[in-house]
Amino acid sequence: MNAPASDPRMSVSAEEIKRYNALAATWWDPKGPMWPLHRLNALRVPFVVEAVSEHFGLKTSQAPLKGLTVLDIGCGAGLLSEAMARAGAVVTAVDPAQRNIAIAMEHAAAEDLAIEYIHGDIDSVAHRQFDVVLNMEVVEHVENLDAFMASCGACVAGGGVQIVATLNRNFKSWLFAIIGGEYVLRWLPKGTHQWRKFVTPEETRRMLTAAGLTPLKSAGVAVNPFTRSYSLTDDTSVNYMIVAARHD
Numbered sequence: 001m002n003a004p005a006s007d008p009r010m011s012v013s014a015e016e017i018k019r020y021n022a023l024a025a026t027w028w029d030p031k032g033p034m035w036p037l038h039r040l041n042a043l044r045v046p047f048v049v050e051a052v053s054e055h056f057g058l059k060t061s062q063a064p065l066k067g068l069t070v071l072d073i074g075c076g077a078g079l080l081s082e083a084m085a086r087a088g089a090v091v092t093a094v095d096p097a098q099r100n101i102a103i104a105m106e107h108a109a110a111e112d113l114a115i116e117y118i119h120g121d122i123d124s125v126a127h128r129q130f131d132v133v134l135n136m137e138v139v140e141h142v143e144n145l146d147a148f149m150a151s152c153g154a155c156v157a158g159g160g161v162q163i164v165a166t167l168n169r170n171f172k173s174w175l176f177a178i179i180g181g182e183y184v185l186r187w188l189p190k191g192t193h194q195w196r197k198f199v200t201p202e203e204t205r206r207m208l209t210a211a212g213l214t215p216l217k218s219a220g221v222a223v224n225p226f227t228r229s230y231s232l233t234d235d236t237s238v239n240y241m242i243v244a245a246r247h248d
């Protein structure tokens with residue numbers, strides 16, 4: 001965490017952390033600035049639960065992920081972490097924005113959910129392995145991405161999975177996510193995303209493979225600007241998710 005920004009292994013940008021610390025207080029307000037993430041959660045939680053259950057051959061039940069350890073890297077104030085804990089997983093969640101972790105801890109306590117929250121970066125869990133690593137809506141905010149992805153991959157236990165969700169980098173994603181999302185519809189605060197930090201599915205697959213994982217499947221995520229609802233699609237040209245596994 002304290003390494004200088006020029007350190008080629010350092011994944012955290014001070015500017016990003018400042019932005020996310022400022023958003024922490026309203027993180028859990030479904031009508032506040034984080035509302036798109038709340039909407040997205042409604043789509044991705046069932047996707048994650050299904051992909052993980054399928055991979056581990058688990059039967060769907062009230063606690064479909066019971067017994068699995070999950071790392072939620074870049075957890076924010078815990079939207080996905082809490083959903084995973086409710087699904088029965090043993091959750092460790094890490095974020096470099098101190099205020100996010102404070103809000104996350106407070107919220108989980110009020111919900112009576114036991115989640116291990118850590119203020120730190122991927123290095124704070126480098127010595128540990130998990131059945132599931134969730135790396136969702138984070139990589140487009142990270143410095144030195146290859147090193148970050150190598151560290152995330154190393155946290156996946158043998159037989160485990162990682163799910164990466166991010167934004168593709170092409171003309172359409174610039175138009176939709178930056179111009180549409182930040183300037184026309186103004187769903188996201190201006191400056192939320194830097195287009196050059198978006199990652200193509202090919203780049204994500206290459207980094208997953210370099211970390212010893214095998215990409216299994218991918219899905220696109222579409223958003224309807226009128227209903228503001230998210231849905232799964234085969235089109236990965238803007239938002240997408242990739243599931244990858246480490247063989248035993």
Ligand SMILES: C[S@@+](CC[C@H](N)C(=O)[O-])C[C@H]1O[C@@H](n2cnc3c(N)ncnc32)[C@H](O)[C@@H]1O
Nearest residue numbers: 011012020074075076079097136137138141142
């Ligand atoms: C768009 S939010 C996504 C939060 C959460 N993953 C979700 O999808 O609900 C991005 C999060 O990534 C965190 N972040 C930024 N840089 C990071 C880094 N280098 N390593 C881990 N997390 C980081 C931010 O603090 C922020 O909480």
Ligand SMILES: [Mg+2]
Nearest residue numbers: 137138140193
């Ligand atoms: Mg983002």
